[in-house]
Amino acid sequence: MSINHPADLHALLAFYVEAGVDAVLDDAPVNRFTAEVPQPRNPQGPVDDPRFSPPTPPRARVPPSRSRHGGGGSLPLGQPPLSLDAPPAPDAAIMAAREAAKGATSLAALRTMLERFEGCGLRRTAKRLVFADGNPQAKVMFVGEAPGREEDIEGLPFVGRSGQLLDRMMAAIGLDRTTAYIANVIPWRPPGNRTPTPQESQICLPFITRHIELANPDILVCLGGPSAAALLGVAEGIRRARGRWRVYHAGTREIRAIATFHPAYLLRTPLEKRFAWRDFLAIRKALGGDLPATEPG
Secondary structure, eight states: OOOOSHHHHHHHHHHHHHTTOOOOOOSSOOOTTTSOOOOOOOTTSOTTOGGGSOOOOOOOOOOGGGOTTSSSSOOOTTOOOOOTTSOOOHHHHHHHHHHHHHTOOSHHHHHHHHHHOOSOTHHHHOSSOOOEEEOTTOSEEEEESOOOHHHHHHTSSSOSHHHHHHHHHHHTTTOOTTSOEEEESSOSOOGGGOOOOHHHHHHHHHHHHHHHHHHOOSEEEEESHHHHHHHHOOOSOHHHHTTOOEEEEETTEEEEEEEEOOHHHHHHOGGGHHHHHHHHHHHHHHTTSOSOOOOOO
16 A cells, blocks of 8 residues: 555554554564574774773662652562553552542542543543433433444444434333433443453443442443443343343442343344343333333334
């Protein structure tokens, strides 16, 4: 592929970023274990003459406030210095997320906290935080897994093709985004729409848990297997887990919860819509049964 203009190069690089490319390789493989390391030539003097030796680079120092042991002492022998730009270890990030989520006393405070949270690497690759959409006072809350490309651009959950289908499914039982609340377990888009890692899910779990507690819905709907596994502890597949009422423990309150198919899955497997329709009828009945019901196409 020939690049004849800088704009073409920028477009190509943007495409690679959207596709999740994070490394560049040579055209031919290189065995780094056998490759010879070139030695600097020193024809003017002996190798052991300090006048001709290269200067020793200064040692990297870790500020006392960032010390691994909490004090101003040196690191253990053989331990490399910490990089101030590197994300924290997963265990430390999970603990930091739990402590941060506990301190959120409102949805606005939780959103501000997420915008400043540095413990999840997805924050560095996503364009925007995708917090929530709809009415936080609604009786029903839908929770998916993670935002996609359109959601990353808009900063709102379920605005792409799967979101349009979810809107039709909600409308079929008399709901819309003014009478429902929508969020995701992961508030940042994974690069290339890849599946979030278990560590990323664990880091984000305290925030969605606190999110549900603050929204305090009467009914929680998990869209897809990953959401049901994270929030309800479901180990079986979504085809077996869907359609059954469960109990979600939100602090001091118990919330009725149900799992159903993710709209993105229904777009790929339209025949499963008949089972999702049954689940939405159960949701309508749980909300009082006085909402109109019209099966979506």
